[in-house]
């Protein structure tokens with residue numbers, strides 16, 4: 001793993017923790033004690049998750065800019081697109097609804113509070129997926145924007161571990177002469193690939 005990937009994996013973990021903390025904080029504030037009260041909290045839960053994701057996107061963009069400054073590049077404005085915002089809004093609402101659903105399923109057998117705690121564990125993979133996807137999407141988008149016109153080689157860099165899919169593994173090490181010639185990176189939801197830059201000598 002190179003330094004950029006190490007930093008990004010740390011950022012991914014921190015971002016996931018931040019989203020989870022935001023959800024817990026909101027639940028503590030609203031302290032729902034029935035399924036109806038929890039259902040009523042869905043809009044504010046959605047908003048809380050969206051806000052946490054906006055903050056993590058900013059952290060990822062700052063990281064990308066810090067990394068590209070080392071290549072001597074000037075940062076450019078790269079706010080999330082409308083399409084991205086829509087995806088995040090949908091994912092945030094999906095997580096809030098899943099929390100309600102899992103809690104409802106568990107209340108058949110457990111008291112409400114216990115059911116809610118269990119449901120928080122149930123949504124963990126979704127929170128992780130959102131954190132991973134948005135961390136790497138915001139990072140790669142900003143990094144690409146900063147390096148747009150740089151002459152050199154853009155080399156696909158996948159993390160080769162048990163979470164890596166065959167498609168990303170096959171792209172690992174491939175290179176392109178411009179950033180726009182390279183395929184979309186990240187390649188899919190939960191993808192942790194980046195493009196490394198090797199300046200033309």
Ligand SMILES: [Zn+2]
Nearest residue numbers: 165167168191
């Ligand atoms: Zn993949």
Ligand SMILES: [Zn+2]
Nearest residue numbers: 168191192193
């Ligand atoms: Zn990938």
